[in-house]
Amino acid sequence: MPKFQSRQKVNHSASQMFDLVADVQSYPDFVPLCKSLHVRGHQETSEGSVLVADMVVAYKLISESFTSKVTLKPQDNEILVEYLDGPFKHLENRWTFEPIDGLAAASVIVFYIDYEFKSRMLAGLMGAVFDKAFHKFSSAFEQRADRIYG
Template sequence: MSFTISRRSIFTLPDLSSLSPFSGSDGKGPQEIQTYHERKIFPYKPSQLHSLVSDIESYPRFLPFCTGARILSRTPASVNETETFQAEMTVGFLTFKESYVSDVKSRPNEYVEVVASSSTPLFKTLNTTWRFQPASPQSPHPSWGSSLPDPPSAASSAASPAAQRDAGPTLVTLDLAFSFANPVHAAVSATFFGQVSKMMVKAFEERCLDIYGPGNK
């Protein structure tokens, strides 16, 4: 499955807060809002991918340059309802270390939306949304090689609507919109965004493999 990218920029280095899955830059001035869009099919259930992305406190275990993550406050939600919470991310590279706060909305199996708090001095704008949608069972995934998965069985076809909505594979969509408050951060990020973007995508895929294995065809 190929990537569709409108602007190649996810994370910045010196302003390494953009090195989390919730930030980025393509080197334009801080007044301009930059966007990043990516779509890819993973051989996992929406619930599995949502669980991985919404577990912000686990980010330091696998995201490059993420040195800390913690939940500041949380509003409980009932089953299958939207949960809201605030999270602080700390990122570091060489002598640089930055922290920023984001407001997070998370709806089970559907999306995780992250918006930088107005009290965060690093960004004028930072909006990130992960969406998870069941994909066709006939959609190939790079880890499957060139062969297509087997057709769904009669048992799977007779599954309940809820089970079908949480069946793999899953189309993952990532949308980012951001602009830096500091022109120095925006300028420095232009040197690194391509390399870091690839590192972050790879880290996400490797985390899926570590937690869930190669996935199901």
């Protein structure tokens, strides 16, 4: 089962980075492999906001759609993505945003993903591409933050 985790210091606050990652509707503009994203439901809970979103990922001639439940927890600086439907056996994705003491305009982004495709053929075709894309995710979000926040 492929897993990937990264920790990256950025020159933006934890709350700025949380807001940027929470803006899932903008993902097709800058996230590697994300062709489209549609939020089909939104609910406020005691934990925070819960979204149900459909994302289409594409690479060359391969395109797959999957549905996730996204829980936004601003009080914890955490975003949890839970897999609901699509080409995976499972998918868990977690973002945390850690303030850095003494540096109001800096934070550490922790990105974690654990996934497994249902199909061995799809895993063979997309596995290496996904791994490369996940390595680029943190930098894609940092570059987006630089453009938005300066």
